[in-house]
Amino acid sequence: xxxxxNINKQFNGVQAVKxxxxxxxxxxxxxxxxxxxxxxxxxxxxxxxxxxxxxxKILINGKDIFSEKPEILRRTIGxxxxxxxxxPHFTVAENIxxxxxxxxxxxxxxxxxxxxxxxxxxxxxxxxxxKYPDELSGGQxxxxxxxxxxxxxxxxxxxxxxxxxxxxITRAGIRNEFLNLPELKNKTVVLVTHDVQEAFELGDxxxxxxxxxxxxxxxxxxxxxxxxxxxxxxxxxHQRLQLELSALKLTDIWExxxxxxxxxxxxxxxxxxxWEAMEVLSGSNQERLIVVNKRSKAVKTASLAELNNxxxxxxxxx
Amino acid sequence: MMEQQLNLWQFMAQQSxxxxxxxxxxxxxxxxxxxxxxxxxxxLGIWIAQKNKAAWxxxxxxxxxxxxxxxxxxxxxxxxxxxxxxxxxVALFLYALLPVIRNTYTGIRGVxxxxxxxxxxxxxxxxxxxxxxxxxLALPVILAGIRTATVINVGVATLAAYIAAGGLGEFIFxxxxxxxxxxxxxxxxxxxxxxxxxxxxLSLIQKAELRKMRKIAIALPVLLLLLSSFYIFPxxxxxxxxxxxxxxxxxxxxxxxxKAKYRLNIPTVVISDAVMYKAAFEKxxxxxxxxxTDGRLKAYDLVTLLDNQTIFPPYYASPLVRQETLVQYxxxxxxxxxxxGKINDSIMTELNYRVDYxxxxxxxxxxxxxxxxxxxxxxxxxxxxxxxxxxxIFAEQYILINMYKMLIEGNTDLKVTSRTGLGGTKICFxxxxxxxxxxxxxxxxxxxxxILKPTxxxxxxxxxxxxxxxxxxxxxxxxxxRLKWLKPVGFNNAYALMMRRSQAQSLKIKTISDLKMYADKxxxx
Numbered sequence: 010x011x012x013x014x015n016i017n018k019q020f021n022g023v024q025a026v027k028x029x030x031x032x033x034x035x036x037x038x039x040x041x042x043x044x045x046x047x048x049x050x051x052x053x054x055x056x057x058x059x060x061x062x063x064x065x066k067i068l069i070n071g072k073d074i075f076s077e078k079p080e081i082l083r084r085t086i087g088x089x090x091x092x093x094x095x096x097p098h099f100t101v102a103e104n105i106x107x108x109x110x111x112x113x114x115x116x117x118x119x120x121x122x123x124x125x126x127x128x129x130x131x132x133x134x135x136x137x138x139x140k141y142p143d144e145l146s147g148g149q150x151x152x153x154x155x156x157x158x159x160x161x162x163x164x165x166x167x168x169x170x171x172x173x174x175x176x177x178i179t180r181a182g183i184r185n186e187f188l189n190l191p192e193l194k195n196k197t198v199v200l201v202t203h204d205v206q207e208a209f210e211l212g213d214x215x216x217x218x219x220x221x222x223x224x225x226x227x228x229x230x231x232x233x234x235x236x237x238x239x240x241x242x243x244x245x246x247h248q249r250l251q252l253e254l255s256a257l258k259l260t261d262i263w264e265x266x267x268x269x270x271x272x273x274x275x276x277x278x279x280x281x282x283x284w285e286a287m288e289v290l291s292g293s294n295q296e297r298l299i300v301v302n303k304r305s306k307a308v309k310t311a312s313l314a315e316l317n318n319x320x321x322x323x324x325x326x327x
Numbered sequence: 328m329m330e331q332q333l334n335l336w337q338f339m340a341q342q343s344x345x346x347x348x349x350x351x352x353x354x355x356x357x358x359x360x361x362x363x364x365x366x367x368x369x370x371l372g373i374w375i376a377q378k379n380k381a382a383w384x385x386x387x388x389x390x391x392x393x394x395x396x397x398x399x400x401x402x403x404x405x406x407x408x409x410x411x412x413x414x415x416x417v418a419l420f421l422y423a424l425l426p427v428i429r430n431t432y433t434g435i436r437g438v439x440x441x442x443x444x445x446x447x448x449x450x451x452x453x454x455x456x457x458x459x460x461x462x463x464l465a466l467p468v469i470l471a472g473i474r475t476a477t478v479i480n481v482g483v484a485t486l487a488a489y490i491a492a493g494g495l496g497e498f499i500f501x502x503x504x505x506x507x508x509x510x511x512x513x514x515x516x517x518x519x520x521x522x523x524x525x526x527x528x529l530s531l532i533q534k535a536e537l538r539k540m541r542k543i544a545i546a547l548p549v550l551l552l553l554l555s556s557f558y559i560f561p562x563x564x565x566x567x568x569x570x571x572x573x574x575x576x577x578x579x580x581x582x583x584x585x586k587a588k589y590r591l592n593i594p595t596v597v598i599s600d601a602v603m604y605k606a607a608f609e610k611x612x613x614x615x616x617x618x619x620t621d622g623r624l625k626a627y628d629l630v631t632l633l634d635n636q637t638i639f640p641p642y643y644a645s646p647l648v649r650q651e652t653l654v655q656y657x658x659x660x661x662x663x664x665x666x667x668g669k670i671n672d673s674i675m676t677e678l679n680y681r682v683d684y685x686x687x688x689x690x691x692x693x694x695x696x697x698x699x700x701x702x703x704x705x706x707x708x709x710x711x712x713x714x715x716x717x718x719x720i721f722a723e724q725y726i727l728i729n730m731y732k733m734l735i736e737g738n739t740d741l742k743v744t745s746r747t748g749l750g751g752t753k754i755c756f757x758x759x760x761x762x763x764x765x766x767x768x769x770x771x772x773x774x775x776x777x778i779l780k781p782t783x784x785x786x787x788x789x790x791x792x793x794x795x796x797x798x799x800x801x802x803x804x805x806x807x808x809r810l811k812w813l814k815p816v817g818f819n820n821a822y823a824l825m826m827r828r829s830q831a832q833s834l835k836i837k838t839i840s841d842l843k844m845y846a847d848k849x850x851x852x
Contacts, residue, residue, distance in 0.1 A: 057448060059444060059447060059448055080447075080450045080451065080452045081450070082450075083447070083448055083449060083450035084449070084450030085450075088445065088448035088449060089445075090441055090444050090445035090448055091441055092439075092441045093441075093445075094441045094442050094444065094445025094446075094448070095442075095445075096442060096446070096459075096460060096464075097442070097464070098463050098464060107446075107449050107451075108449050108450065111449070111450050111451065111455070154445075157449070158449075167448075
């Protein structure tokens with residue numbers, strides 16, 4: 010869906026992005042991760058030409074992005090900027106209607122679509138459509154920004170630190186909503202963050218960047234268990250245990266879990282991480298939890314000790 | 328205090344026609360120039376917000392314009408645009424430009440870059456970002472600039488009265504010149520009120536919430552246009568137009584007298600003394616109120632009209648000396664009288680012309696004159712005492728003072744110190760009575776009207792005759808202040824109406840009565 014080949018960016022002779030290449034498959038979420046100044050935001054903005062690449066090739070949906078005017082290109086790509094970027098002088102509805110106006114939608118189509126989105130994002134239209142951004146909480150603003158980016162149903166969504174301005178609790182909540190939003194199920198997303206936990210939760214693939222180059226890219230599990238350098242290893246050093254448990258899905262240890270015959274409703278599916286399974290166990294009085302395999306519909310069970318055992322085995326032979 | 332207030336209201340009620348006219352002109356000048364400043368300054372500010380290099384240059388130039396004193400800026404306008412509302416509007420426009428440009432620039436620059444970036448990120452082009460995002464968000468700052476410009480313009484517009492553009496300045500400067508507090512307040516209070524009112528109206532708009540900004544952006548120009556439309560540009564050149572100083576407009580021995588005694592009724596604009604003669608020369612106006620011995624009379628080839636019904640009192644110049652000094656140094660009086668009768672109007676005009684226009688030093692002009700008349704003697708460098716001379720702050724007085732200095736030093740053993748440039752009549756007179764100077768040249772008319780201020784009856788009795796004015800003034804000064812008027816120098820620097828020589832000749836106008844007849848005839852046609 011998105012292909013970047015050897016893209017470079019110089020600002021006044023300083024190389025901000027060096028020879029970056031990646032591919033994002035349709036429906037995947039790719040996270041650009043790194044410390045500030047590593048070139049991740051620059052890389053993102055080159056995708057919708059808010060920053061023009063100095064050299065390199067970028068294709069979206071097989072089409073060269075340099076073949077049309079940047080404004081026209083951007084109208085087909087959803088964009089959520091840092092700090093939400095809502096227009097303070099526009100109501101929620103007007104903010105969401107910006108792109109439809111640019112695309113000359115008629116009013117009823119826009120308002121219907123706005124209602125659908127606001128419902129999905131749990132903002133009751135009758136209450137919120139006429140409010141101004143400064144009357145909303147941080148989390149609500151972020152949801153409006155998301156709705157604004159999604160309104161024209163673009164296949165590609167670019168997000169620049171979308172949850173950066175939120176407190177940790179709101180942040181986790183919105184992230185969860187984001188993961189479960191039906192609108193986002195088959196979107197191709199590129200997301201920039203410096204939050205490792207966020208990257209592990211949201212990213213199908215993670216590109217870890219440093220000094221303008223990609224250091225390692227791949228699924229979270231690869232980055233944490235098979236780091237290509239000390240830089241990558243140290244980057245995840247801080248919360249290693251949690252990250253490792255987050256990177257491992259129940260499906261990765263499926264074979265090591267005993268079958269369940271309890272006949273109870275499942276607590277989780279095999280797409281959930283070990284970390285999430287442990288959170289469920291420690292948060293309830295249950296000793297064991299029930300997991301269902303999404304494809305085979307097989308049901309297994311796991312205790313804290315069994316999860317820990319499986320984790321240790323994977324760690325020794327990644 | 329109560330009485331003064333009452334008088335002020337009475338004055339304003341009595342002058343309500345004029346006041347309304349001036350106020351409308353004032354609002355018109357302010358709003359038109361403001362509208363122009365917004366029309367030019369706003370796009371310019373928007374443009375420089377995108378081009379940082381140009382911002383330096385544009386803000387620099389607008390800043391320099393702002394530092395030019397307003398009266399000087401109006402002065403610069405005269406050679407380019409003449410007098411009247413056009414140069415006044417241009418000058419006001421230039422003043423309003425800086426706050427508008429700077430606030431537009433600052434306002435747009437101050438918009439959160441995250442917001443403009445997200446606007447671009449959604450696919451708005453430059454123009455759409457400007458129209459829908461940058462301008463509405465910058466509007467409160469831009470409005471603050473327009474408010475500043477408005478208050479500045481209401482203030483500066485008072486100066487428009489100096490170049491015949493009208494406005495509340497006519498009362499203010501007339502009042503200052505005539506020392507008439509009511510007249511000053513009748514101009515100053517409405518001007519202040521106007522500034523407060525316009526500022527308040529704009530502040531209402533500015534305080535309106537951000538979300539209403541889009542409506543305001545349309546409403547504001549419409550409002551300004553509406554206010555401007557009250558003011559209609561003065562019609563094309565009249566057949567014959569008079570330009571009088573604010574002072575002259577309010578004087579009994581000036582415009583009021585012309586109306587009362589001559590029944591002269593011609594279209595009149597108010598204009599400052601500084602530009603009046605030139606404006607007459609350039610045919611912007613036809614009749615002016617000048618001083619008979621002003622050097623510019625010669626420079627611009629103007630002639631004075633005969634005051635055939637004597638409304639202008641004589642302004643004969645004489646040395647005004649402390650009685651004590653004359654007693655202490657008896658040789659002084661005959662020495663000062665040496666100049667008596669030696670300088671008539673045309674000689675004095677010529678001497679003034681050499682200083683004012685040929686830029687010769689007053690010392691040189693004085694010396695040349697004394698040499699020519701055979702009055703000059705080398706200084707004796709005596710040590711018998713010191714005479715302190717004073718003078719007002721214009722060329723004629725400098726020339727006279729230099730002549731007296733040379734005469735005293737050549738004919739007596741006295742030394743001379745001089746304190747020239749003592750502002751106006753009041754300062755010179757106080758210096759004399761407080762024994763800070765011994766003498767200065769004064770004019771009989773000034774002594775009569777400014778210092779003595781006789782009753783109207785007394786004035787009517789004596790004003791027609793040069794000798795009765797002189798003897799009255801001489802007598803009263805001796806009695807009241809122990810100051811002596813010596814013999815007059817000879818010239819009469821009185822008020823006079825003046826016209827271009829060519830025009831006066833072709834219309835055969837020699838006296839003020841001729842002028843009245845011509846003006847009346849014009850009206851009948």
